[in-house]
Amino acid sequence: xxxxxxxxxxxxxxxxxxxxxxxxxxxxxxxxxxxxxxxxxxxxxxxxxxxxxxxxxxxxxxxxxxxxxxxxxxxxxxxxxxxxxxxxxxxxxxxxxxxxxxxxxxxxxxxxxxxxxxxxxxxxxxxxxxxxxxxxxxxxxxxxxxxxxxxxxxxxxxxxxxxxxxxxxxxxxxxxxxxxxxxxxxxxxxxxxxxxxxxxxxxxxxxxxxxxxxxxxxxxxxxxxxxxxxxxxxxxxxxxxxxxxxxxxxxxxxxxxxxxxxxxxxxxxxxxxxxxxxxxxxxxxxxxxxxxxxxxxxxxxxxxxxxxxxxxxxxxxxxxxxxxxxxxxxxxxxxxxxxxxxxxxxxxxxxxxxxxxx
Amino acid sequence: xxxxxxxxxxxxxxxxxxxxxxxxxxxxxxxxxxxxxxxxxxxxxxxxxxxxxxxxxxxxxxxxxxxxxxxxxxxxxxxxxxxxxxxxxxxxxxxxxxxxxxxxxxxxxxxxxxxxxxxxxxxxxxxxxxxxxxxxxxxxxxxxxxxxxxxxxxxxxxxxxxxxxxxxxxxxxxxxxxxxxxxxxxxxxxxxxxxxxxxxxxxxxxxxxxxxxxxxxxxxxxxxxxxxxxxxxxxxxxxxxxxxxxxxxxxxxxxxxxxxxxxxxxxxxxxxxxxxxxxxxxxxxxxxxxxxxxxxxxxxxxxxxxxxxxxxxxxxxxxxxxxxxxxxxxxxxxxxxxxxxxxxxxxxxxxxxxxxxxxxxxxxxxxxx
Numbered sequence: 001x002x003x004x005x006x007x008x009x010x011x012x013x014x015x016x017x018x019x020x021x022x023x024x025x026x027x028x029x030x031x032x033x034x035x036x037x038x039x040x041x042x043x044x045x046x047x048x049x050x051x052x053x054x055x056x057x058x059x060x061x062x063x064x065x066x067x068x069x070x071x072x073x074x075x076x077x078x079x080x081x082x083x084x085x086x087x088x089x090x091x092x093x094x095x096x097x098x099x100x101x102x103x104x105x106x107x108x109x110x111x112x113x114x115x116x117x118x119x120x121x122x123x124x125x126x127x128x129x130x131x132x133x134x135x136x137x138x139x140x141x142x143x144x145x146x147x148x149x150x151x152x153x154x155x156x157x158x159x160x161x162x163x164x165x166x167x168x169x170x171x172x173x174x175x176x177x178x179x180x181x182x183x184x185x186x187x188x189x190x191x192x193x194x195x196x197x198x199x200x201x202x203x204x205x206x207x208x209x210x211x212x213x214x215x216x217x218x219x220x221x222x223x224x225x226x227x228x229x230x231x232x233x234x235x236x237x238x239x240x241x242x243x244x245x246x247x248x249x250x251x252x253x254x255x256x257x258x259x260x261x262x263x264x265x266x267x268x269x270x271x272x273x274x275x276x277x278x279x280x281x282x283x284x285x286x287x288x289x290x291x292x293x294x295x296x297x298x299x300x301x302x303x304x305x306x307x308x309x310x311x312x313x314x315x316x317x318x319x320x321x322x323x324x325x326x327x328x329x330x331x332x333x334x335x336x337x338x339x340x341x342x343x344x345x346x347x348x349x350x351x352x353x354x355x356x357x358x
Numbered sequence: 359x360x361x362x363x364x365x366x367x368x369x370x371x372x373x374x375x376x377x378x379x380x381x382x383x384x385x386x387x388x389x390x391x392x393x394x395x396x397x398x399x400x401x402x403x404x405x406x407x408x409x410x411x412x413x414x415x416x417x418x419x420x421x422x423x424x425x426x427x428x429x430x431x432x433x434x435x436x437x438x439x440x441x442x443x444x445x446x447x448x449x450x451x452x453x454x455x456x457x458x459x460x461x462x463x464x465x466x467x468x469x470x471x472x473x474x475x476x477x478x479x480x481x482x483x484x485x486x487x488x489x490x491x492x493x494x495x496x497x498x499x500x501x502x503x504x505x506x507x508x509x510x511x512x513x514x515x516x517x518x519x520x521x522x523x524x525x526x527x528x529x530x531x532x533x534x535x536x537x538x539x540x541x542x543x544x545x546x547x548x549x550x551x552x553x554x555x556x557x558x559x560x561x562x563x564x565x566x567x568x569x570x571x572x573x574x575x576x577x578x579x580x581x582x583x584x585x586x587x588x589x590x591x592x593x594x595x596x597x598x599x600x601x602x603x604x605x606x607x608x609x610x611x612x613x614x615x616x617x618x619x620x621x622x623x624x625x626x627x628x629x630x631x632x633x634x635x636x637x638x639x640x641x642x643x644x645x646x647x648x649x650x651x652x653x654x655x656x657x658x659x660x661x662x663x664x665x666x667x668x669x670x671x672x673x674x675x676x677x678x679x680x681x682x683x684x685x686x687x688x689x690x691x692x693x694x695x696x697x698x699x700x701x702x703x704x705x706x707x708x709x710x711x712x713x714x715x716x717x718x719x720x721x722x723x724x725x726x727x
Contacts, residue, residue, distance in 0.1 A: 339495030
């Protein structure tokens with residue numbers, strides 16, 4: 001219809017409509033909703049700057065796990081619903097680092113170092129598996145995540161951990177469901193160069209850490225290998241003809257994604273202050289998936305900007321809805337809104353007509 | 359030589375059931391349960407679960423894979439039961455009324471699910487899986503906020519004290535096992551719920567008959583190849599929606615049967631695991647993503663639930679920790695689904711590449727001429 005109109009006489013409404021079309025209606029609704037929440041916050045008695053700090057804080061905890069989605073989307077493996085596999089590598093790193101007696105900032109560094117080989121090995125196996133079943137990645141990824149989490153539930157009980165801060169007091173074995181990080185790496189990044197102005201506090205260290213990783217990812221995607229990976233995702237046949245080893249690229253992307261998930265959970269823990277074991281990682285993939293989709297990514301296209309915008313919007317809604325809604329209508333509908341908005345976003349992305357992955 | 363091949367093929371095609379027979383064979387003696395207790399438990403669980411699992415067969419027939427969206431039917435069944443128990447209609451009339459009430463809700467949800475799945479062809483399973491999460495949000499909105507405030511709910515035993523929303527558990531004590539106990543027969547200490555099994559039998563006959571009808575044939579054609587079916591004049595989209603609607607309605611009935619056996623509704627969690635356990639049971643019975651029979655359902659229920667009953671006790675005996683067995687059975691449920699999905703996808707790829715090779719060979723021949 002727009003074509004029939006004189007282009008020079010394009011009204012503001014038309015331009016808005018076009019913008020909505022390119023941006024995606026659900027995304028616009030979510031962004032609008034968040035904006036509304038921010039505007040409403042001071043009127044219902046919630047402190048604006050506390051809200052902003054909370055949102056930024058939660059952003060800093062979760063951003064790296066969302067960043068972990070990027071490589072697999074680029075190589076055409078779809079959304080990484082198998083994120084829990086990487087989270088498990090991170091948890092192994094965290095628990096082993098404490099078990100070996102490291103404390104303070106050193107324990108965080110060691111956790112990353114120990115988690116890395118686990119992430120590489122598990123990522124390799126996972127990547128090998130995904131190469132066998134091209135086209136059905138997302139469903140199988142979901143269930144790989146579930147099986148690995150439930151398998152590790154048994155392992156947390158059986159593995160010979162002894163550190164008294166982690167095992168059940170009376171039995172002397174079997175890890176606790178939540179382990180406090182006090183004295184280990186609690187707030188080790190968040191406390192670094194923290195800025196406090198009144199009610200506003202910014203965890204500079206965590207944000208910097210994310211910025212470094214995000215920049216690294218951006219730079220990597222612009223190297224020769226990174227470009228090849230994107231080529232594999234957008235057109236595997238063409239990539240193969242150009243001499244790119246498709247399977248190797250996909251495997252590399254899966255390893256990267258798994259490793260980032262491992263780092264992501266460690267950063268999450270240092271902000272949150274606790275290690276959560278057993279069934280905790282079970283549904284951790286879904287918030288990360290919907291965050292990147294809210295940020296404007298599709299099943300086969302994602303940028304760093306999508307990660308930043310998406311995580312901010314998603315975490316903004318998660319933190320703002322409980323306080324604002326509670327004060328406004330005295331009903332805690334935040335859970336429902338969160339579920340409907342995030343799952344609705346995933347559904348929207350899955351039903352878009354994109355070129356089916358091969 | 360040929361015979362060896364046959365045995366090998368048999369083993370490969372039935373690897374999952376055989377593995378489960380072995381697990382059960384090891385765990386049953388270790389757990390130390392008496393056989394009459396085990397038999398009783400399994401018969402009860404058969405009556406409870408088979409109807410739900412049969413609901414999965416129709417979407418498999420029409421090529422839509424494992425219907426993770428059967429959770430929607432379970433939600434419809436729960437909403438119907440909540441309403442019926444609020445109206446204080448108990449016993450058989452209550453069960454029948456709940457089934458009737460669940461139909462319109464199931465049709466609505468099923469049509470919604472089918473519409474969305476038509477927009478996401480080729481990734482039905484992950485989409486139906488996310489739909490079940492999405493609908494869980496809507497379900498909470500309806501049950502926790504709208505019931506009592508918009509939808510009239512009177513009875514204090516159902517409603518939360520704050521005036522709206524449904525309690526965490528709704529007791530169905532006056533409805534408990536009323537289907538199972540009617541016409542129940544005791545054979546050597548084992549209670550057999552004859553009426554429930556008769557209902558299941560009717561559904562089995564219906565499914566066998568349905569496969570032969572025009573609609574059933576259409577569904578199989580759509581499942582084989584959507585494009586060919588479309589060329590043959592079948593309305594593919596409509597057929598797929600009907601198959602999901604049927605599955606959802608059956609799942610709604612199945613949930614009513616399941617809950618009358620359990621005797622209470624865990625309002626916010628009963629439905630969440632149902633899809634997973636039913637699918638795992640079906641796959642344990644030797645079904646795959648594109649092929650499942652009634653036999654698979656029965657075998658699957660027996661093997662899966664035997665494992666489910668004995669695993670915690672056996673795990674406790676072996677490792678001295680009862681939680682190990684609990685986690686073990688959850689792990690097995692997920693692992694079975696994972697393995698089945700992987701086998702299906704590899705098989706699909708193999709077929710695809712075989713077809714491509716054939717085409718290549720044919721083209722080469724053409725070129726040689």
